[in-house]
Amino acid sequence: MTLLAATTMVQSIDQALDAASRAAAGGADLIEFRVDRFAHDPASLSHLVANAALPCIVTCRPTWEGGFYDGGEDARVNLFKNLIQAPKPPAYIDLEWAGYQQSHLWRQQIDQLLRPDGPTGLILSSHDFDGRPSDLSQRVEAMASVAACRVVKVAWRAQSLLDNLEAFKILARTRKPTVAICMGEPGLPSRVLAKKFNAMLTFASLEPTATTAEGQPTIAQLKHLYRWDTINRDTRVLGVIGHPVSHSAGPAVHNAGFNAVGFDAVYLPMPIAPGYDPFAACVSAWLDMPGLHFHGASVTIPHKQNLLRFVRERGGTIEPLAQQIGAANTLARSADGSLHAANTDYAAALDTVCAALNISRAGLAQRRVAVIGAGGAARAVVAGFAASDATVVVYNRTLEKAQELADQFNGKTGKVVPARLDKLCDSCCQIYVNCTPIGMHPHTDATPIPAAPSWEPGTLVFDTIYNPPRTRLLRDAQAAGCVTASGLDMFVRQAAMQFEMWTGHAAPTDLFRRVLTEYLAG
Numbered sequence: 260m261t262l263l264a265a266t267t268m269v270q271s272i273d274q275a276l277d278a279a280s281r282a283a284a285g286g287a288d289l290i291e292f293r294v295d296r297f298a299h300d301p302a303s304l305s306h307l308v309a310n311a312a313l314p315c316i317v318t319c320r321p322t323w324e325g326g327f328y329d330g331g332e333d334a335r336v337n338l339f340k341n342l343i344q345a346p347k348p349p350a351y352i353d354l355e356w357a358g359y360q361q362s363h364l365w366r367q368q369i370d371q372l373l374r375p376d377g378p379t380g381l382i383l384s385s386h387d388f389d390g391r392p393s394d395l396s397q398r399v400e401a402m403a404s405v406a407a408c409r410v411v412k413v414a415w416r417a418q419s420l421l422d423n424l425e426a427f428k429i430l431a432r433t434r435k436p437t438v439a440i441c442m443g444e445p446g447l448p449s450r451v452l453a454k455k456f457n458a459m460l461t462f463a464s465l466e467p468t469a470t471t472a473e474g475q476p477t478i479a480q481l482k483h484l485y486r487w488d489t490i491n492r493d494t495r496v497l498g499v500i501g502h503p504v505s506h507s508a509g510p511a512v513h514n515a516g517f518n519a520v521g522f523d524a525v526y527l528p529m530p531i532a533p534g535y536d537p538f539a540a541c542v543s544a545w546l547d548m549p550g551l552h553f554h555g556a557s558v559t560i561p562h563k564q565n566l567l568r569f570v571r572e573r574g575g576t577i578e579p580l581a582q583q584i585g586a587a588n589t590l591a592r593s594a595d596g597s598l599h600a601a602n603t604d605y606a607a608a609l610d611t612v613c614a615a616l617n618i619s620r621a622g623l624a625q626r627r628v629a630v631i632g633a634g635g636a637a638r639a640v641v642a643g644f645a646a647s648d649a650t651v652v653v654y655n656r657t658l659e660k661a662q663e664l665a666d667q668f669n670g671k672t673g674k675v676v677p678a679r680l681d682k683l684c685d686s687c688c689q690i691y692v693n694c695t696p697i698g699m700h701p702h703t704d705a706t707p708i709p710a711a712p713s714w715e716p717g718t719l720v721f722d723t724i725y726n727p728p729r730t731r732l733l734r735d736a737q738a739a740g741c742v743t744a745s746g747l748d749m750f751v752r753q754a755a756m757q758f759e760m761w762t763g764h765a766a767p768t769d770l771f772r773r774v775l776t777e778y779l780a781g
């Protein structure tokens with residue numbers, strides 16, 4: 260069983276006792292007291308350990324291993340001795356591997372204090388704040404071979420998602436209870452998926468501001484956002500691949516959906532540096548990792564084109580319109596391991612428009628559509644409308660980009676034309692779709708249509724921006740009597756299509772909408 264260990268830096272005994280009570284109420288199994296700045300008061304620390312609401316790990320990390328303790332080693336041994344010999348000793352003492360090795364005398368003292376069958380276990384730990392140490396396996400093996408060592412702990416700064424796989428491999432072959440953690444944003448999977456690989460524990464903080472290591476989630480995030488209680492060795496892993504991804508709403512939305520339909524999966528942020536090589540290396544390794552059950556992903560900027568190439572090179576299938584658009588946002592893996600790439604953006608945009616106008620996709624034929632912007636979102640939207648036989652005018656600040664887009668999708672319908680953005684006020688379309696970031700948070704007073712064309716009654720204005728859900732463009736359009744549709748609808752629909760592809764369940768779209776709205780409200 261993998262334990263959930265809260266961490267707290269001890270500032271005062273009352274604060275630490277309160278932290279232990281809150282950690283217990285939040286569902287933690289253990290608490291790590293970081294006593295680096297409190298080591299001068301062993302009697303108070305004994306009182307803390309005896310009265311804490313949870314069994315505890317006591318760690319007094321010296322400055323040379325990334326901590327704050329700058330006292331002498333004799334004082335540190337005396338502190339441990341006091342705690343261990345108290346009527347209620349800590350469950351574990353954490354001691355860094357470099358410290359344990361520093362002298363024969365020090366090793367002897369520690370071995371005598373922390374006997375393999377004693378009430379307090381020794382965690383031997385090794386940290387590298389620069390990256391994965393080249394002798395990682397040897398270190399793990401050396402720590403495991405110390406008779407007094409009850410738990411081996413290694414932590415290093417992850418450079419990429421690949422580091423997590425190293426942590427999982429260590430856990431898979433270890434012969435003693437082990438903790439293998441990757442620090443930093445790319446290392447989050449090693450913390451959340453610790454249960455899948457039978458780690459001895461994972462660490463979490465009580466508040467976002469109280470982390471004791473970079474990339475550490477809070478207890479609430481681990482339990483409520485990342486489904487800690489449901490994770491088991493068979494849990495499927497999904498995520499949002501992009502750069503950056505830390506502010507993606509995907510984890511909140513999809514994990515809530517998995518909860519609602521009882522699908523055994525967890526969805527994580529998966530940052531991958533720009534470029535095809537990092538993308539292909541990470542995704543290949545994640546797909547091939549035994550026991551990981553990597554099941555699929557949302558793929559966002561800058562990897563939407565990379566996904567198409569990757570799936571093609573791996574012999575998978577690609578949705579024809581995604582191929583034509585030149586970008587895909589969804590990776591799905593079948594039970595037989597085969598891969599599929601799809602683009603749910605264009606379909607979500609079309610469905611959002613059809614729902615707002617109460618028509619079927621066939622009803623889009625012959626409609627006159629103004630698409631504002633010629634970037635990635637516009638590409639998907641133009642492709643969708645062109646395939647639906649609508650007439651499309653692409654208005655863009657850079658006319659050449661609008662021209663390129665029109666040339667590409669004109670072949671089939673002959674009805675996609677480019678125009679300069681400043682010609683928008685002369686437009687006489689029936690549907691307007693904003694595919695630029697103009698009006699997005701925090702620039703919510705901006706609009707791509709400051710001088711509105713003479714909108715006929717029944718004109719649809721659709722803003723693909725979802726933050727805020729009601730942009731100035733939509734407010735202006737509504738005031739002018741137009742029908743409006745929000746990017747929030749599009750986001751929910753594209754996420755729902757992905758969800759259905761991965762789970763085979765109908766997506767709980769009302770829940771998705773509620774979670775996304777709450778997420779945007781902060």
Ligand code: NAP
Pocket residue numbers: 604632633634635636637655656657660680694695696697699723724725746747749750751753
């Ligand atoms: P992108 O590839 O960077 O393209 C942005 C487009 O906006 C370009 O055509 C650019 O014109 C134009 N633009 C940017 N700033 C401008 C300005 N100040 N004045 C005039 N034109 C400007 O971005 P994207 O990936 O297409 O995303 C665009 C928007 O779509 C995002 O902001 C997002 O809100 C929305 N989106 C929503 C969803 C959803 O699910 N609701 C999904 C995807 C995207 P130039 O060509 O002249 O540079």
